[in-house]
Amino acid sequence: MFAGMDAQAAALVLARMQFAFTVSFHFIFPAFSIGLASYLAVLEALWLKTGKDLYLDLFRYWLKIFSVAFAMGVVSGLVMSYQFGTNWSVFSDKVGGVIGPLMAYEVLTAFFLEAGFLGVMLFGMNRVGRGLHFAATLMVAVGTFISAFWILSVNSWMQTPTGFEMGPNGEFLPGPSWTAIIFNPSFPYRLVHTVIAAYLTTAFVVGAVGAWHLLKDRANLHARKMFSMAMWMAALVAPVQILVGDAHGLNTLEHQSAKVMAMEGHYQSHPDGAPLYLFGIPDDANQKLDYAIAIPKASSLILKHDPDAPLAGLDTIAPDKRPPVWIVFWSFRIMVGLGFLMLGLGLWSLLARTRKKLYDWPMLHRLAVLMGPSGFVAVIAGWVTTEVGRQPWTVYGLLRTADSVSPIAAPAVATSLAAFVVVYFAVFGIGTWYILHLMKDAPHPHEPGPEQDERAPIRSAGITPAQQQEEVE
Amino acid sequence: MAIIDPRLDGADRAEATPLWQRLGWMAAIWLGSVLTLGAVATVIRYWLNSPQS
Numbered sequence: 001m002f003a004g005m006d007a008q009a010a011a012l013v014l015a016r017m018q019f020a021f022t023v024s025f026h027f028i029f030p031a032f033s034i035g036l037a038s039y040l041a042v043l044e045a046l047w048l049k050t051g052k053d054l055y056l057d058l059f060r061y062w063l064k065i066f067s068v069a070f071a072m073g074v075v076s077g078l079v080m081s082y083q084f085g086t087n088w089s090v091f092s093d094k095v096g097g098v099i100g101p102l103m104a105y106e107v108l109t110a111f112f113l114e115a116g117f118l119g120v121m122l123f124g125m126n127r128v129g130r131g132l133h134f135a136a137t138l139m140v141a142v143g144t145f146i147s148a149f150w151i152l153s154v155n156s157w158m159q160t161p162t163g164f165e166m167g168p169n170g171e172f173l174p175g176p177s178w179t180a181i182i183f184n185p186s187f188p189y190r191l192v193h194t195v196i197a198a199y200l201t202t203a204f205v206v207g208a209v210g211a212w213h214l215l216k217d218r219a220n221l222h223a224r225k226m227f228s229m230a231m232w233m234a235a236l237v238a239p240v241q242i243l244v245g246d247a248h249g250l251n252t253l254e255h256q257s258a259k260v261m262a263m264e265g266h267y268q269s270h271p272d273g274a275p276l277y278l279f280g281i282p283d284d285a286n287q288k289l290d291y292a293i294a295i296p297k298a299s300s301l302i303l304k305h306d307p308d309a310p311l312a313g314l315d316t317i318a319p320d321k322r323p324p325v326w327i328v329f330w331s332f333r334i335m336v337g338l339g340f341l342m343l344g345l346g347l348w349s350l351l352a353r354t355r356k357k358l359y360d361w362p363m364l365h366r367l368a369v370l371m372g373p374s375g376f377v378a379v380i381a382g383w384v385t386t387e388v389g390r391q392p393w394t395v396y397g398l399l400r401t402a403d404s405v406s407p408i409a410a411p412a413v414a415t416s417l418a419a420f421v422v423v424y425f426a427v428f429g430i431g432t433w434y435i436l437h438l439m440k441d442a443p444h445p446h447e448p449g450p451e452q453d454e455r456a457p458i459r460s461a462g463i464t465p466a467q468q469q470e471e472v473e
Numbered sequence: 474m475a476i477i478d479p480r481l482d483g484a485d486r487a488e489a490t491p492l493w494q495r496l497g498w499m500a501a502i503w504l505g506s507v508l509t510l511g512a513v514a515t516v517i518r519y520w521l522n523s524p525q526s
Contacts, residue, residue: 074510078517111507111510111511112507115506115507115510116503116504116506116507117503117506118506119502119503119505119506119509120499120502120503120506123502124498124499124502125483125484125487126483126484126486126487127487127495127498127499127502128487128495128496128498128499128502129484129487129488129490129495130484130488131488132495132496132499133484136499136503
């Protein structure tokens with residue numbers, strides 16, 4: 001892979017691999033905790049509104065999982081900022097004036113809303129009471145959203161930079177309006193698409209856990225409730241996500257057309273309507289798609305809403321400004337394919353629900369278990385699509401990735417990358433194993449919370465609290 | 474001072490205490506959480522800024 005490269009080129013590739021590895025690992029946890037924080041708020045609200053302890057049991061069950069996922073998200077996130085200084089110092093130096101304040105807001109949010117109120121969520125129920133505890137849960141849910149807001153604003157600015165001025169040494173400086181920087185053209189689309197993706201990721205994990213326990217005990221009320229809530233999300237939100245994704249794609253076509261060309265596998269321009277390639281093997285060397293299976297004119301229909309509309313291809317982009325097609329082409333198909341599988345599961349669950357068989361179809365439950373990790377795969381595939389698709393730029397059209405890297409030695413980056421791989425798989429492997437261990441047992445009546453109430457009534461030995469007899473639908 | 478029924482569960486007992494006391498607990502736990510994270514961040518900051526790192 002590194003044959004024929006000079007030392008600086010090898011260091012650049014290794015620095016990119018390191019960032020890709022760490023950000024992919026990191027992204028798993030916020031993608032889960034953003035949705036889970038909101039799910040916890042919904043569960044607690046339902047508990048307060050209905051007084052049914054089933055919701056409190058589910059809240060306590062998922063709160064333990066949330067706290068582990070949140071901690072791993074914080075730890076893996078620290079490494080990202082570390083790399084801005086070590087591997088990407090030129091980038092930090094040039095764009096720090098613009099993205100620095102936005103990232104600082106994200107850190108402040110994480111500190112003062114998420115981490116602060118997480119303590120109240122975990123340890124405060126017996127001290128502050130139900131109402132204030134719910135307020136803390138809402139603060140954590142809002143905090144995760146605000147964190148996502150700032151980080152995605154930063155990322156979107158790098159994709160569609162606006163509102164800046166160039167300094168005398170080529171540095172990016174904030175212009176007269178921060179609004180133009182924060183609400184750059186791709187930001188609203190990316191924010192909505194990513195946050196919905198996080199909600200769906202969580203829904204499919206919750207659905208898989210519910211389905212897993214339904215396969216073991218179809219009468220388990222807690223599993224029924226989890227599965228039912230998750231399948232409502234799949235049925236209602238997956239189609240919305242597909243529409244939002246389409247709008248995001250049209251925005252990308254307007255501002256980053258080369259990325260869409262790579263996603264579509266359009267090496268050549270199509271003046272009379274472009275085909276939609278369902279399958280193909282991209283050949284960057286010869287700029288063609290091998291073994292292509294295509295629907296004629298469908299790409300023009302989707303992207304221009306006209307089957308005969310002309311679509312430019314990568315042949316209109318200078319060779320040194322083209323993204324690598326192979327990765328973008330396939331990561332995009334993985335994301336879209338999983339999106340439609342999610343929709344399919346949601347629709348199947350709707351059918352089962354209308355026939356009053358939601359808890360009685362083992363094949364549906366097995367598919368839901370299989371689809372449990374699908375949200376994680378989809379968000380990473382989407383992230384790869386958008387990040388590799390904007391290459392060779394860090395700030396699109398203005399600052400090249402090759403000009404953003406620190407003057408670093410390849411062996412040093414290789415060593416730290418190897419250390420990251422070992423440490424990440426060890427630390428986050430243990431964390432993930434612990435989360436799966438928590439999920440292995442079904443939530444049950446009187447689920448213990450993170451804080452133990454030493455003065456709670458002690459139940460007599462041999463008396464097991466009965467399952468709550470309530471309607472789950 | 475109000476007498477709190479020992480048979481109540483934790484949340485019920487908390488709600489039997491005055492609001493100012495519960496708000497005080499909320500502020501204390503919040504501050505403790507922020508300070509804990511701040512301490513961890515400070516350790517990491519010193520570690521990253523140390524000459525040998």
